[in-house]
Amino acid sequence: MGVLLQAFYWDCPREAGVERGWWRHVAQRLDGLHAAGFTALWLPPCSKAASATSMGYDPFDFFDLGEFDQRGGVATWFGSKTELVALVEGAHARGMQVYADAVYNHMSGGELETNPDFRREGWTRFRPASGRFAFDN
DSSP states (O other): OOOEEEOOOTTHHHHTTOTTOHHHHHHTTHHHHHHTTOOEEEEOOOSEESSTTOOSSSEEETTOSSOSOOSSSSSBTTBOHHHHHHHHHHHHHTTOEEEEOOOTTOOOOOEEEEETTTTEEEEEEBOOTTOSSOBOO
């Protein structure tokens, strides 16, 4: 049996004054969280979202964890891929598990295109900088 910490809350980077620095913010507290008895961390969606200040529930590029310059910058709202990896490795070094929230049935931030099947326009063209999971109507 373990104790899971939801290691985020709505707009946490802004509320804590650590915009694009949430991964570092949590990583700096790992010793205290472990000492308090937490055995696992639940992280917000880690991939690049439709906007630079998004909590990640409107994913744009599932394969950009903060390493490609798109959607308003390189880092996600929570930080860079390097910082995310450091957080996960730090948690694992303390015997803590890490769970990432993910929203695979949502996509946002696509380009406008005409969908011939529905004969109307939609924001359905995705060409992410990662080069993975590009699609359109």
